Amino acid sequence: MMSELVENALVEFRDVSYTVPSVSSPIISQLNLSVKQGETLVLLGESGCGKTTTLKLVNRLLLPTSGQVLVEGKPTSDWDPIRLRRRTGYVIQEAGLFPHFTVERNVGLVPTLDGWDETRVRQRVLELLALVGLDPEKFAKRYPGELSGGQRQRVGVARALAAEPPLLLLDEPFGALDPLTRASLQREFAALTVRLDKTAIFVTHDLREALLLGSRIGLMHAGRLVLLETPAGFLKSTEEYARAYLETLRLSERNDDIAGGKK
Amino acid sequence: MSFWTFLQQNWSELLKLAREHLSLVLISTLVAIAIGIPTGVLLTRKKALRNPVLGIANVMQTIPNLALFGFLIPLPFIGGIGARTAIVALVLYALLPIIRNTVTGILGVDQNVREAAVAMGMTDRQILWQVELPLAMSVILTGVRVATVISVGVTTIAAAVGAGGLGVYIFRGLRQDNNLLLAGALAAALMALAADFLLGLLEQRFAIDASSEKKRLSIFQKIGVGVIALALIFGGFGTWGSWRGLPPESQKSANGAPVRVASKDFTESILLAEIVAQMLEARGLSVERKFELGGNLPHDALVAGRVDLYPEYTGTAYTAILQHPPITDPRAVYEQVKREYAEKFNVDVISPLGFENTFAILVRGADARRLKLKTISDAAPHAVGWRAGFGQDFMSRADGYPGFSKTYGLKFAEPPREMDLSLTYIALASNKVDLIAGNSTEGRIAAMDLVQLEDDRHYFPPYEAVYLVRRDSLTRVGPLRDVLTKLANAISTEEMRRLNFEVDANKRSPADVVGEWLKGKGF
Numbered sequence: 001m002m003s004e005l006v007e008n009a010l011v012e013f014r015d016v017s018y019t020v021p022s023v024s025s026p027i028i029s030q031l032n033l034s035v036k037q038g039e040t041l042v043l044l045g046e047s048g049c050g051k052t053t054t055l056k057l058v059n060r061l062l063l064p065t066s067g068q069v070l071v072e073g074k075p076t077s078d079w080d081p082i083r084l085r086r087r088t089g090y091v092i093q094e095a096g097l098f099p100h101f102t103v104e105r106n107v108g109l110v111p112t113l114d115g116w117d118e119t120r121v122r123q124r125v126l127e128l129l130a131l132v133g134l135d136p137e138k139f140a141k142r143y144p145g146e147l148s149g150g151q152r153q154r155v156g157v158a159r160a161l162a163a164e165p166p167l168l169l170l171d172e173p174f175g176a177l178d179p180l181t182r183a184s185l186q187r188e189f190a191a192l193t194v195r196l197d198k199t200a201i202f203v204t205h206d207l208r209e210a211l212l213l214g215s216r217i218g219l220m221h222a223g224r225l226v227l228l229e230t231p232a233g234f235l236k237s238t239e240e241y242a243r244a245y246l247e248t249l250r251l252s253e254r255n256d257d258i259a260g261g262k263k
Numbered sequence: 264m265s266f267w268t269f270l271q272q273n274w275s276e277l278l279k280l281a282r283e284h285l286s287l288v289l290i291s292t293l294v295a296i297a298i299g300i301p302t303g304v305l306l307t308r309k310k311a312l313r314n315p316v317l318g319i320a321n322v323m324q325t326i327p328n329l330a331l332f333g334f335l336i337p338l339p340f341i342g343g344i345g346a347r348t349a350i351v352a353l354v355l356y357a358l359l360p361i362i363r364n365t366v367t368g369i370l371g372v373d374q375n376v377r378e379a380a381v382a383m384g385m386t387d388r389q390i391l392w393q394v395e396l397p398l399a400m401s402v403i404l405t406g407v408r409v410a411t412v413i414s415v416g417v418t419t420i421a422a423a424v425g426a427g428g429l430g431v432y433i434f435r436g437l438r439q440d441n442n443l444l445l446a447g448a449l450a451a452a453l454m455a456l457a458a459d460f461l462l463g464l465l466e467q468r469f470a471i472d473a474s475s476e477k478k479r480l481s482i483f484q485k486i487g488v489g490v491i492a493l494a495l496i497f498g499g500f501g502t503w504g505s506w507r508g509l510p511p512e513s514q515k516s517a518n519g520a521p522v523r524v525a526s527k528d529f530t531e532s533i534l535l536a537e538i539v540a541q542m543l544e545a546r547g548l549s550v551e552r553k554f555e556l557g558g559n560l561p562h563d564a565l566v567a568g569r570v571d572l573y574p575e576y577t578g579t580a581y582t583a584i585l586q587h588p589p590i591t592d593p594r595a596v597y598e599q600v601k602r603e604y605a606e607k608f609n610v611d612v613i614s615p616l617g618f619e620n621t622f623a624i625l626v627r628g629a630d631a632r633r634l635k636l637k638t639i640s641d642a643a644p645h646a647v648g649w650r651a652g653f654g655q656d657f658m659s660r661a662d663g664y665p666g667f668s669k670t671y672g673l674k675f676a677e678p679p680r681e682m683d684l685s686l687t688y689i690a691l692a693s694n695k696v697d698l699i700a701g702n703s704t705e706g707r708i709a710a711m712d713l714v715q716l717e718d719d720r721h722y723f724p725p726y727e728a729v730y731l732v733r734r735d736s737l738t739r740v741g742p743l744r745d746v747l748t749k750l751a752n753a754i755s756t757e758e759m760r761r762l763n764f765e766v767d768a769n770k771r772s773p774a775d776v777v778g779e780w781l782k783g784k785g786f
Contacts, residue, residue, distance in 0.1 A: 059382055085384030096379030100397045110383055159383075169382075 009034040009070075010167055010199045011058055016067035018053055027053045029223045031067070040193050040200040042214035044207065044245070050223040051203045055169050058201065059088040071167070086110055089160030089168040093175045095152045097144040103129070103155050104140040110163040128158040133188060150181035157189070161196075168193075168200040174209070186212055207245045211235075219245070269442035277432070281450050284428035287346065287421060288414045288458075291353030295410055299358050300403065303365025304391065313366065320359040328420040329558050331355065336424065336563045345553070349418070349426035356417050357410035364406025368399025400469040408462035415455040419447070423528065423557030429454075434528055434555060437685050440770060521551040522740050525564055525573035528555040529684075530766045530773070531620060531704055531759065535574035535728065537777040542746045542786060559584070565731060566608050571740070572732035572747075576620055578724040580604070580612075580731070582661045589662035593619075593725035600729075609734050613744075615727040617752035618759045622657065622723050623703040623715040627691060631714035638719035639671050642698065646673045652696035654684030662724050667700075670722045688713070704756060706764025728754070749786065 011034070018028040028050045035041045043051040056062045057069050060076045068075045071084060097106050105112075107128055108121040116124070126136040132154040144152055153173055160168055174182045174189075190213050193200055204210055210217045211231045219227040219234075219242055227239045234242060270277070306313045326334075331352050335341065341351045372395050380394045396403075422430030429447045436444025522543055526536035533554050540550045553570050561573040562584055580600045582589050590596060601612040624639050636642050657663040658681045667673070680696060687699040692711045701708065703715060703726075730747050737744050754762075758780075765776045 061378070061382060082384045082386055085382055088382075088384075090379065090382035092375060092379060092382075094375050096373075096375040098376060098380070098394060098398075099373075113383070113385065113389065 008037045010037050010072060011035040011201065012070040012073075013054075013057075014068045014070065016057065016064045016069055018050075018057065018062060019065045026065075026223050028057070028064075031223075031225055033218060033225060033228070035199060035201060036215075037199055038197050039215035040198075040202055040213055042202045042204060042210040042217045043220055044204060044210045044217055045220035046205055049220040051220050052171055054220070055171055055201060055203050058167075058169055059085050059090060086114055086163060087165050087167065089162075089165040091153075091156045091160045091168070091170045091173040093172045095144070095156035095173075097152055097155060097159070099144050101143075102140065103134075103142050103144070103147070106144065106155060107158045107162055109159060114163055124162060125158075128161055129155075131161070131192070132158045134158070148181075149177050150185060153177060153185060157192075161198075166199060168198055170200060170202045172204055173202075175204070175206075182209075189213065207249055266442050266445060269440075270446065273446070277446055277450060280427065280429050280431055280447070281454065283426075284415070284418055284430075284451065284454065287349055287353060287418045287426060287428055288411060288454075291350045291414055291418075292357055292407065292411050294350065295354045295357035295361055296407060298354070299361030299406075299410075300365050302358075303362045303403075304369065304396075306362065306366050307369045307395075317359075317363060317366070320362050323355045324359050328352070328417055329423060329560075332420070332424045333558060333560055333563055336560060336567055336569060345424065346421075346426045348424050349421035349428075353414050353417055353421070357414050360406040360409040360413070361403070362406075364409075365399065365403050368402030368406075369395045371402065372398045397469075401466050404462060404466040404469060408459060408466060411458045411462060412455050415451060415458060419451050420557075422555060424560060425525075425553045425556055431555065434557075437683055520739075521549040522572075522736070522743065523551045523553055523570040525553040525556055525561045525570040527561055527573070528557050529702075530706075530763050531702070531728075532574050533773050534759075534762050534766065534777060535616070535730075537773045538750065538781065539572065539574075539730065539746060541774070541777055541781055542749075543740075543742065545781075545786075546742045546746070548740065548742065562731075565610060565733065568733065568735075571736035571743075572730055574616075574728060575731045576726040576728055577612075577615070578621070578662065578726035580729075582724065586661075589666070589724040591721045591724055593727060596725050597727060597729075604731065605734075611732050611734055611737060613730045613732060613747040614751040615729055616750055616754045618704060618728055618754050618756040619726050620702050620704045620728060620759070621718075621726040622662075622700045623705070623708065624718070625688075625691060625699050625701045625708065625713045625715055626697065627694075628712035628714050630697065631716075636714070636716060638717040639722075640719050642716055643671050643673055646675050646698070649675055649697035650677055650695075651675045651679040651698045652682055652687045652690045653679050653700050654687060655681055656684065657700045662722075664700075667722055670720050704759040704763055706760055706762070706767045708760065710764060710768045728759075753784065 013031045013033040016028060016031040017026050019026040031054065033041075043054060045051045053062065057064055057076070058071065060079060060081045063077055068077070070076070071079065071088075076084065098109075101109070104122070104125050107125045111121045111124055125140065129136040129139060134151060134154055139147070139151070139155075144155070147155065156173065160170075174185050177185065186209055192198075193213075202210075202213055211234070214231055216228060216230055217234050218225050219229075219239070221241050227234070227237060227242050229237060229242075235246065237243070237246075302316065306316055332348060335348045335351055341347065376394065376398070377390070380390045385393065418426075418428050419430035419433050421428050422434050429451045432443045432447025433451070436442070436447055522540075524536050524540045524543075526532040536552070536554060540552055543550050553564065556564065561570070561575075564570045565573060577593070577596050577600050578589070581587050581596050585600065585603055587599070597612070597615065604610040604612055624642075626636060626642065630636065634641075634645060636645075653664055658679070664679065675698075680690070682690065684701070687696070688701060688705070688707050688711060690696045691699045691713065701713075707713070708715060730750070732743065732747065762776055762780060765771050766773055
């Protein structure tokens with residue numbers, strides 16, 4: 001339905017379905033989607049709609065049951081999984097940092113695996129910590145257990161960026177943070193992707209986050225992509241589930257108005 | 264003798280036993296780690312294997328120690344008598360906690376962390392070494408700690424298969440002297456506590472606590488780690504030494520190979536084995552002593568060709584080994600045993616030594632005099648008001664308690680206490696029980712003023728002392744037959760009691776007592 005073949009697509013889904021034997025209905029069905037170089041595509045939807053599965057199909061944590069996922073024009077099934085994953089930054093909720101590694105070792109992990117020499121890794125780590133707003137002096141030698149949730153998430157982003165991957169995958173990275181920390185991280189992340197010209201696929205269930213960060217928003221429901229629009233287009237959409245989402249936005253705006261004392 | 268004086272006198276032997284004990288524990292734990300951790304890792308990869316393998320390891324732990332040792336002795340290569348068998352058994356016991364904790368530790372690694380590791384593009388090997396093992400380390404070390412503490416305990420039983428260690432003092436102490444028992448048990452307990460404490464420190468060092476400060480070793484922990492390192496080094500040297508001390512397998516068939524003499528785990532058997540050993544040594548032969556083996560282990564070892572000879576009693580061979588119902592004619596028993604051993608085991612029974620060690624039904628001398636007791640029948644009417652204490656052996660064997668109580672119509676005030684044989688003498692002398700079944704050659708009978716009641720209905724089968732010797736050993740070692748024939752009818756019951764008494768009551772070493780006796784005899 002929304003099949004569009006784009007010249008410079010970095011990631012492309014072609015008629016992708018994903019099923020598991022124990023569940024009767026498919027997790028993903030007939031997904032067609034292209035992610036262009038430099039854009040941030042947000043996948044929006046409620047829990048269980050298949051957005052995280054979609055993300056895992058990109059770096060071959062999962063392989064499609066039918067159809068193909070192409071990364072840089074090559075099906076994931078033809079990629080060496082290790083090589084593919086090292087070229088793909090991955091950030092998840094709670095960061096998934098290694099608790100027995102210092103911040104420095106966590107961030108420098110992929111470059112080290114890729115065989116960078118020690119000084120270059122260290123240089124890169126310090127640069128990245130500064131980039132995500134953490135004082136390298138103060139944080140490089142700390143362990144994840146000694147950081148706040150927001151600081152851990154910043155380290156997670158730095159780790160994903162470390163080996164300069166062309167593609168970032170983010171699975172509700174700011175979902176577990178308090179609203180203030182989340183807002184500031186969202187703003188910084190938006191600025192960062194523009195500055196670094198990164199391509200990103202960003203999964204969230206938060207419409208505000210989607211509108212703030214997305215070049216385009218893909219709305220998913222029950223394993224299907226039901227709408228693919230720019231933020232402006234999304235706000236005007238008449239699609240059923242998009243309207244339901246927009247309704248929540250209006251409700252919260254009304255709450256904001258009440259709280260602000262406006263009539 | 265006070266415990267303190269005892270320690271001062273026996274300090275060097277105690278240290279030697281402790282070192283042997285530590286070596287056994289260290290080797291077996293290291294081997295168990297080398298097998299257990301890779302197995303555990305494999306089980307996290309192959310889910311289908313997990314339950315069967317853990318099940319087998321579980322069953323290993325439920326096999327009673329002595330049963331496992333008995334099972335291992337006849338096996339080629341890993342079996343035999345001595346340290347190797349003990350280590351195999353110890354490894355089998357130590358495997359379960361190590362495998363189980365490796366599996367639990369690795370499967371317990373946070374799923375988020377594992378997913379991140381995969382998504383970072385780490386290979387399976389990198390994930391294992393850099394993420395899973397470090398994060399599981401404290402749980403795995405808990406398994407190692409449990410295994411070590413178990414090993415320290417089980418190793419005390421290893422003395423029963425001649426592997427040495429603190430169990431030697433414990434077993435000997437049960438027969439002879441509380442000081443031995445106390446020293447052995449205390450040292451083993453201290454070793455277990457120390458292992459638990461030191462490995463506990465190591466474990467803390469690896470614990471990843473989310474809220475903790477950066478890990479730094481405290482002075483205290485540094486000392487602990489230092490002590491572990493030292494223990495490992497010393498243990499390593501001791502171990503190396505004891506391995507070098509093991510006789511190479513190839514010597515077995517060579518002409519100059521030592522004669523391997525075994526004994527059971529009580530004084531008389533040790534003395535009889537020592538007599539042969541010294542006589543052989545006097546003829547310039549080298550002898551390897553495999554003394555103090557528990558249960559039926561001497562028989563198993565003899566049949567398996569791990570030892571050349573050991574002293575036995577005709578009645579025991581007849582009822583316990585050959586499984587015949589008891590009969591009372593000494594000649595018939597001897598002939599039957601001789602014939603069947605030759606046919607079944609290719610083992611010769613060398614003519615009786617001249618004394619019997621049958622079950623002796625014993626009461627306190629004071630009771631015997633007061634009630635004018637001479638025979639077991641005299642005592643039967645009094646039994647209703649008495650308590651009895653018997654060794655495990657007597658309670659269970661064919662010629663033991665069930666037939667005995669029926670023959671004499673005995674009824675006691677309460678069911679007999681089942682306890683260690685050595686302890687029954689003490690129980691009788693201290694009025695805890697009123698009648699026991701001891702050994703007729705027990706040295707303490709006279710010393711404790713106990714009286715043996717006559718078996719007037721001839722219930723007990725004859726227990727003539729003999730040597731059981733492999734026929735191929737007789738051919739291989741020329742002077743063996745000569746020595747054994749010389750000993751025929753050489754020891755009377757009174758002489759045997761006296762020798763036992765010298766060791767059990769006067770705390771002299773079997774080697775000295777035997778040396779003196781041989782000199783007196785002019786052998």
